[in-house]
Amino acid sequence: MNNEISTAPTIDGFNQVINALKQHNLFTIFGLVGIPITDLARQAQAKGIRFIGFRHEQHAGNAAAIAGYLTQKPGICLTVSAPGFLNGLTALANATTNCFPMILISGSSEREIVDLQQGDYEEMDQLNAAKPYAKASFRINHIEDIGIGFARAIRAAVSGRPGGVYLDLPAKLLSQTMDAQAAQASLFHLVDPVPRQIPAPDAIDRALALLQQAKRPLIILGKGAAYAQADVAIRELIEKSHIPYLPMSMAKGLLPDTHAQSASAARSYVLAEADVVLLIGARLNWLLSHGKGKTWGKPKQFIQIDISPSEIDSNVAIAAPVIGDVGSCVDALLRGLKPQNFSQSPEWVQSINERKEKNLSKMAQTLTLNPSPMNFHSALGAIKNVLNKRPDILVVNEGANTLDFARSIIDMHQPRKRLDSGTWGIMGIGMGYAIGAAVTTGLPVVAIEGDSAFGFSGMEVETICRYELPIVVIIFNNNGVYNGTDVNPTGGKDVAPTVFVKGARYDKMMEAFGGIGCHATTPQELTEGLEKAIASGKPTLINAVIDEAAGTESGRLTTLNPKTAAAKK
Ligand code: ADP
Ligand code: TPW
Numbered sequence: 001m002n003n004e005i006s007t008a009p010t011i012d013g014f015n016q017v018i019n020a021l022k023q024h025n026l027f028t029i030f031g032l033v034g035i036p037i038t039d040l041a042r043q044a045q046a047k048g049i050r051f052i053g054f055r056h057e058q059h060a061g062n063a064a065a066i067a068g069y070l071t072q073k074p075g076i077c078l079t080v081s082a083p084g085f086l087n088g089l090t091a092l093a094n095a096t097t098n099c100f101p102m103i104l105i106s107g108s109s110e111r112e113i114v115d116l117q118q119g120d121y122e123e124m125d126q127l128n129a130a131k132p133y134a135k136a137s138f139r140i141n142h143i144e145d146i147g148i149g150f151a152r153a154i155r156a157a158v159s160g161r162p163g164g165v166y167l168d169l170p171a172k173l174l175s176q177t178m179d180a181q182a183a184q185a186s187l188f189h190l191v192d193p194v195p196r197q198i199p200a201p202d203a204i205d206r207a208l209a210l211l212q213q214a215k216r217p218l219i220i221l222g223k224g225a226a227y228a229q230a231d232v233a234i235r236e237l238i239e240k241s242h243i244p245y246l247p248m249s250m251a252k253g254l255l256p257d258t259h260a261q262s263a264s265a266a267r268s269y270v271l272a273e274a275d276v277v278l279l280i281g282a283r284l285n286w287l288l289s290h291g292k293g294k295t296w297g298k299p300k301q302f303i304q305i306d307i308s309p310s311e312i313d314s315n316v317a318i319a320a321p322v323i324g325d326v327g328s329c330v331d332a333l334l335r336g337l338k339p340q341n342f343s344q345s346p347e348w349v350q351s352i353n354e355r356k357e358k359n360l361s362k363m364a365q366t367l368t369l370n371p372s373p374m375n376f377h378s379a380l381g382a383i384k385n386v387l388n389k390r391p392d393i394l395v396v397n398e399g400a401n402t403l404d405f406a407r408s409i410i411d412m413h414q415p416r417k418r419l420d421s422g423t424w425g426i427m428g429i430g431m432g433y434a435i436g437a438a439v440t441t442g443l444p445v446v447a448i449e450g451d452s453a454f455g456f457s458g459m460e461v462e463t464i465c466r467y468e469l470p471i472v473v474i475i476f477n478n479n480g481v482y483n484g485t486d487v488n489p490t491g492g493k494d495v496a497p498t499v500f501v502k503g504a505r506y507d508k509m510m511e512a513f514g515g516i517g518c519h520a521t522t523p524q525e526l527t528e529g530l531e532k533a534i535a536s537g538k539p540t541l542i543n544a545v546i547d548e549a550a551g552t553e554s555g556r557l558t559t560l561n562p563k564t565a566a567a568k569k
Contacts, residue, residue, distance in 0.1 A: 011183045013143050013174035017105075018044050020150040021076065023187045028052065028067065028439060030060040031078030035121065036107040036171035041078060052439055052467060054432075055459045057084050061091020061104060062432025062457075065164070066419055067440045068101040069227060072194065074157035074165065075102040075436065081109050081171075082122035086129070091432070093133035095164035098422045099224060101157035104130070105167045107174070111141075127168045135163030143176040147186040158194050161308040162227070197307055199324035204332045207278070207303045207320040211333075212341050214276035216348045217243045218263065220288070223250035223422070224281020224306065228326035231415045234280065237330050240339055244270060244352050248282050249420055253412030256391075264408070265363075266355035272297025273348075279304040281326050284315040285423065286560070291316040305329045367409070374523060375550040376401050379476065380409040382523035383448065386530045387411075392443055393534070394419060396434045398427055399450020400555030401483075402476040406448050425557070428456030434471045435463055444470040444534055451500060452481040458509060461541060465513035470537040472530060475506045476546050482555070484548030502548075510541035518542040 011019075017040060021029070028050045033041045045051045054060035057079045064075030075095075079088040085106040092104045106126055113120040130137045136156035140149035149167065157165045211217060219241075225234060235255050238245050244263040247254055255262065263270045271289075277300055284291035284302075291302065292315065301319040304312055305326060312321040322329050367381035383406075387393060391413035397406045397420040412418045419433045427450075434447040454475050464471050478484050479502050486496030507517030516538050518529035526544055533540035558564040 009180045010177040011180040013146070013169075013176045014040050014043050015047075016143055016146045016178070016183050017169065017174070018047050018049065019184070020146050020187055021049060022047070023147075024150065024154055024190065026073065026076055029076045029078050030054065030063040030067070030436065030439075032057050032060055032080070032084060034080035034084060036109075036174060037078055037080055037169075040107075040174060050439070052435065052463070054435075054463055056457070057087035058090050058428060059432035059435070059457045059460050059463075061088040061102070062094070062429050063436030063439070064102045064104075065091055065095035065098070065100040066429075066433040066436040068095065068157070068162065069098070069223075069419070070416055070437065070440050072158065072162075072227070072229065073101070074154055075100075077102060077104045079104065079106045080122065081107050081126065082124035084122075085124065085126050089130060089133055090428075092130065092164035092166060094422070094424060094426055094429070096133060096135050097424055099162050099227065100164070101162035103153050103157055103165045103167050104134075105169060108139075108168050108170050110172065111170055127166070130166035130168075133164070134166040135161075137166040137168070139168035139170070140173055141170065143173060143178045143183070144186055146173075146183075147188060151188065151190055154190060155193050160197075161311075196328050197324040199305075199322050199329045199332050201332075203320070203322045204329075204336055207322050208333065208336045210276055210301060210303055210320050211241070211243075211278060212338070213343055215343055215345045216273055216275045217241075217278065217344055218270050218274035218276070219243050219245040219278045219280065220248065220282050221245060221251040221254050221280050222248045222282020225326050226251045226254050226281070226416050228281060229415075230327035230330055233327060233330040233334060237334055237337070240334070240337055241342065242339065242344060242349070243278070244349065246270060248287065249407050250416075250418055250422065251282070252407070252418045254415045256413040257411035258413070263352050263356070265359040266352045268295070269355050270352060271295050274298075274300055276301050276303065278302075279306075280330070281305065283311060283423075287423070363409070370523060371547070373521065373545055373547045374526070375547050376405040376476065377409070378523050379526055379544050379546060380405055380448075382526045383446070383474065383530060384410050386527055386534070387446065388413075390444070390534060391417070393417070394437045394441065394443055394445045396420065396430055396437065396445060396447040397449075398430050398453040399448075399476060400481075400557070401551040402448060402450040402453065404555040410448070427453045430454055431457035431460035431464065431473075434473070435460060435467075435469060438469040438471050439467070444472070444537065446530070446534075447471065447473045449473060449475050451475050451477045451479070451504070451506070454506065458506075461510050461515065461539070462513045464539045465510070465515045469539060471539055472533040473510070473541045474526075474530070475541065475543050477504065477506060477543055478546040478551050479503070479548040482553045483551035498553075505543055507541050507543040510539060513539075515539035515541060519545070521545045
């Protein structure tokens with residue numbers, strides 16, 4: 001038996017976790033404290049990690065997810081066991097669905113008690129609960145394994161198709177101790193955590209051959225392209241090939257929306273008429289009508305650039321798959337590009353431009369109308385004019401009509417400035433994304449929110465005020481979900497399922513925590529309120545009063561709503 005007592009200083013699990021985060025340059029935690037992680041948050045702050053405390057874990061998770069999207073490093077969310085973990089799990093699942101890298105770290109209770117279901121405080125088999133919704137899930141049982149555990153979690157989150165990773169830290173782990181030197185040695189630098197994935201040369205040749213023979217080619221940019229930060233190469237590919245392009249919602253601004261080759265204002269026409277479509281980091285999911293049906297009109301062939309091989313043929317047959325990271329794939333295409341061999345017909349570009357001009361001038365006219373009360377267009381017209389002068393500002397956007405109209409009306413001029421409901425069309429990302437974006441970039445954020453959408457994360461205005469973040473929340477207040485005009489057909493006291501309190505003053509919520517409230521009933525008041533808020537950098541909430549009859553049910557998703565879909569038939 002070895003009776004030697006080590007005189008070396010020891011380190012506990014709390015501090016080894018903190019050292020692991022710092023080792024990988026992860027200096028921000030978004031979270032909410034309680035047993036067993038309160039002291040982890042406290043000590044992390046003491047050791048130089050920024051801890052941003054939320055009022056609900058889902059929003060901390062959303063902040064971490066968007067931080068991951070913006071930085072290509074996993075955003076970190078820290079939660080307590082069972083209920084806190086489950087609140088964060090929605091955000092983890094949303095991150096995985098959207099291909100954003102994040103790590104949800106959760107404290108958990110005693111394994112022995114959980115496994116025998118003996119009723120521990122906040123008992124739950126969290127590791128298995130997380131598995132279906134995460135890209136990967138890990139548990140660290142021994143302090144010696146914290147280095148390896150973090151290495152695995154980080155690699156899983158950022159390599160290949162990014163996603164959400166769950167990391168389970170049992171309470172017992174945090175109180176374990178080990179020799180400090182050995183602990184330091186067990187942490188290591190990750191070599192090449194996001195390896196380039198170079199496309200095969202024959203895949204590039206196949207793609208170029210197809211692109212060259214296209215008469216009516218189209219490029220679609222998705223948020224995978226925006227995430228990849230290959231902005232210069234993507235712009236070069238589009239400009240050298242002269243092919244019209246469509247940005248998906250969060251890819252807006254990858255090239256400025258005012259770019260001559262943007263086909264956004266002729267979207268239905270190009271989707272229906274194109275003969276060859278090059279998808280760059282965009283899935284053929286519901287947001288692209290699954291690549292088939294009336295939207296897609298004429299038969300067409302697809303080239304798809306994606307990092308995930310199993311994405312190919314998910315909805316329709318892909319003629320030319322190109323597997324690799326967007327940067328490497330676009331570089332390879334550029335090397336082989338011979339624009340002189342292209343067959344794009346001049347009529348294609350001309351007819352797109354004609355439609356664009358017609359639609360843009362129609363939209364410009366609509367935006368100058370000044371109805372009272374405001375409608376979505378007049379309010380968004382005012383916001384558009386202010387934001388055009390500040391292309392650096394990040395825009396968060398959710399709602400139904402508020403989302404659909406803002407997407408098409410507000411131009412984006414720089415990459416990764418538009419953050420929205422994404423792949424799920426989820427409500428509730430608003431304040432989490434706004435806080436995550438403001439904390440990560442230090443830049444102002446304007447969140448354009450439906451009144452229902454805002455409600456999902458509204459309490460986080462306190463968080464915004466507490467950290468004095470330069471966030472302006474604009475609420476499109478039309479008294480309900482979609483609109484505020486539904487009536488209860490029974491004549492009973494309860495209002496209809498879509499209706500809220502009429503004339504609510506959301507601006508008072510911000511004032512309650514020391515921020516600035518603003519009540520806007522005209523485009524001019526909205527303009528002045530927004531300009532003042534941006535100039536001050538102070539947390540501001542603008543309650544924009546919108547005609548309660550202005551919104552349509554489900555916004556533009558009428559074909560997915562069984563009620564309106566049936567009426568259309
Ligand atoms: P959108 O909603 O904008 O259409 P999606 O989220 O549907 O975009 O698609 C993003 C796609 O981008 C995913 O299939 C994902 O695998 C892919 N992707 C993410 N990062 C990269 C990358 N660095 N290189 C290549 N593909 C990527
Ligand atoms: C987590 C369903 C889609 S859009 C929406 C809901 C509730 C709100 C629309 O009203 P809002 O916007 O925000 O006032 P507007 O512009 O039309 O007036 N729960 C979740 N996600 C979704 N998508 C829903 C419910 C939904």
